[in-house]
Amino acid sequence: MPRLNIQLGYAGFAGDMSAWLDFGCGIYGLQALPGENELRFRIDDRAWRIAIRQSDTPGVDYIGLEVGTLRDLQAIAGRLRQFGHQATENRDLAKTRNVFHLIETEAPDGTRIELFVGGLTLSEAFVSPTGARFVTGSAGLGHVLLLVPDIEAALAFFVDVIGLRRTDSIEVVPGSDGHFLNGGKRHHVVALAHIPGVTGFDHIYLEVDRMSTVGRAWDKVSGGAAPVARSLGQHANDPALSFYAQSPSGFLFEYGFASTLIDDPESWTETRWESAYLWGGTFGSHAVG
Ligand SMILES: [Fe+2]
Known part of the structure; x- marks a missing residue:
């Protein structure tokens, strides 16, 4: 198998948005982008990195793994199908997540995994409320x-x-x-x-x-x-x-x-x-x- 560039790109969680606002911004210096039903956090020049869906049932919604190239993403999708796993291209979800191309799958433990390329980078600078600078x-x-x-x-x-x-x-x-x-x-x-x-x-x-x-x-x-x-x-x-x-x-x-x-x-x-x-x-x- 050729060496692949795969990094953690984003993560989506469910929980109390208000509590996460205090936790994320006040302690760790994440930059909040509050929405009506979803709170997003920036930590660098990407549009967002962590999303919190308002829910009374806290947990993990999805993990986004960023792949270096579209060719590598397609190769992974091929192997997923070959080994009997889900590999579904989802263009609507790609727009929601602000990425160019996205494949949905599920790990054996049930964790929802989204493999993607092309995360949106913003012109506006990330500003941390605590002055934190993240290594990304x-x-x-x-x-x-x-x-x-x-x-x-x-x-x-x-x-x-x-x-x-x-x-x-x-x-x-x-x-x-x-x-x-x-x-x-x-x-x-x-x-x-x-x-x-x-x-x-x-x-x-x-x-x-x-x-x-x-x-x-x-x-x-x-x-x-x-x-x-x-x-x-x-x-x-x-x-x-x-x-x-x-x-x-x-x-x-x-x-x-x-x-x-x-x-x-x-x-x-x-x-x-x-x-x-x-x-x-x-x-x-x-x-x-
Ligand atoms: Fe760790």
């Missing part, structure tokens, strides 16, 4: 971690069909590894783990360019602005400095600094780590990455 560009929006019921089915889907490649793994519970999947510059775009009794969307990670931006957000969260899920610490594999808070939609929101960006993925050697953390990261019932 060719590294995309960040990463997500999915806790899946069937790790082999999830790996087959994201690696063999979508085309991501494992950078490393960590034993997260005895006998069960978390797997970190790279698609280009970002160390991992999607991480997968199987933890018995726990399934669903664990967290989304966003990265900023200064340690002090993470530290000032940590001051707010540790001071009570949102529930702490995992305290400030440094991961072993990225090795990002980050912390996790519980978002208004229940899943976790990781905010970090200085994760590895991979300039030459072809030279990467897959490894396996003893632990998820070099230091810190306490409070959580599990700590994957």
Whole structure:
């Protein structure tokens, strides 16, 4: 399979828009674009990166994976169909999401995945209410971690069909590894783990360019602005400095600094780590990455 450029492009969540407005803007410095039934956030020059649909049933609506070229997107769609997965081109949805071309599919755990090319870039500059500057560009929006019921089915889907490649793994519970999947510059775009009794969307990670931006957000969260899920610490594999808070939609929101960006993925050697953390990261019932 040829090396593909695949990044996290956007994500759509369901929850309380008002709570997300305070959470996203006040703590993390996202720029809000409020709408009647949907709140969108900008973090860079893209038209939007995170959308919140007003709902009393919080959760994850969709994950957008951005593919480098239309040719690569079509190749992925072909493999999806070949392996018996949905691959539906949706032009109306592409307009709604402000992208050029979009293919809908579904991961084995039921997560809705939208593969796209051509995200809209605005002329108007992103302005953060806290002065945060996010690390995006060719590294995309960040990463997500999915806790899946069937790790082999999830790996087959994201690696063999979508085309991501494992950078490393960590034993997260005895006998069960978390797997970190790279698609280009970002160390991992999607991480997968199987933890018995726990399934669903664990967290989304966003990265900023200064340690002090993470530290000032940590001051707010540790001071009570949102529930702490995992305290400030440094991961072993990225090795990002980050912390996790519980978002208004229940899943976790990781905010970090200085994760590895991979300039030459072809030279990467897959490894396996003893632990998820070099230091810190306490409070959580599990700590994957
Ligand atoms: Fe993470």
